[in-house]
Amino acid sequence: MAGKGGAGKTTFCATAARLLGRAGRRVVAIDGDTNPNLHAAVGLAAPAGEFASLPVDLVSRRLDGPALKVPAAEVLDRYGVRGPDGVVVMRMGAAGHADEGCLCSAHAVVSALLADLGAEPGLVTVLDLEASPEHLSRGTARHADVLALMAEPYYRSLEAVRLQARLAAETSIGRVAVVANKCRRPAEADAIAEFCQRHGLELAGVIGWSDAALDADAASVPVLDYPGAEPMAEAVAAAVVRLLDLDDPLPVPRPAAEAGARA
C-alpha cells in the first residue's frame, strides 16, 4: 500500500490485515515506513522503541537482487510480534542514530522477505510503505502481487498516485490499483473514478470520510475496535476483496464490548 502522506495507508493496512486474520488467514503485516506506526494501528500497544526492527544484515546481495540469508519462517519467529486477530507484525529497519547513512539495506531486507513470504502457501503479506516514492526506485515492493495506491480527493494526492503508478508500471509488480479514501461527497468519489479512467487505472474501492476513524486514531484504538467505525471497516473489507480477488466477502465484526465501554 503506497500513496501520499497521510492518505490513510497505515489505517487501511492495519484494518485489512486484521480483517483477513479474523477470517482465518495467516497474515504478516510489514511496516515499511521508517517512521513506523503500524504496530499501534493494528492494536499492539507497547511504545514504538520496544519492537525490534528487521536487522539490515539479513540479506546478501546477489546479481538477481537481494536474498535472505535465513529462512523466512525464522525471520518471522525472531522478529514478528503477534497482534490481535493473529496478525504478525514486523518492522523494517530504520535509522537508529543521526548521520547513519542511507537505508538501502533496510529496503533490501523487506524486498527479499516479501519474495520468500510470497512462496508460503496461503499466507497474505500486507506491506505498509512510506509516502515517498523512493520505495519504487529501490524496488522494495518488487515482489508484490498488487500495489494499491491510496488516493484522497485532492489534486496533489492524485498527482502522487499518478507518479507512483507510472513508476510501478516500470517494475515487475503485476497489478496496480487505486483505493479512494476520505471521500466526503459522491462528487469526490466520482472525481477519483474519472481520474482513474483517464489514466487507465483500476479503482479497487472507495472509502468515505469517517469521523469515527479519526476519533479512533485520537484515542489510539484500532478502527476495528472502535464503535461507530464499522462503515469504514466495511469499505476496507470490500476493497480488500477486490484487491486480493477473494471469492467471499470479508465479514466485519462489531467491536468488542470493552472497546465500547472505553469509547
Ligand SMILES: Nc1ncnc2c1ncn2[C@@H]1O[C@H](COP(=O)(O)OP(=O)(O)OP(=O)(O)O)[C@@H](O)[C@H]1O
Ligand atoms: N476514511 C477516513 N476518514 C477520516 N479520517 C481518516 C480516514 N482514513 C484515515 N484517516 C485518518 O487520517 C490520518 C492519517 O492516516 P494514516 O496514518 O493511516 O495515513 P498514512 O497514509 O499511513 O500516513 P503517513 O504517510 O504519515 O504514513 C489518521 O488520523 C487517520 O485516522
Ligand SMILES: [Mg+2]
Ligand atoms: Mg503510515
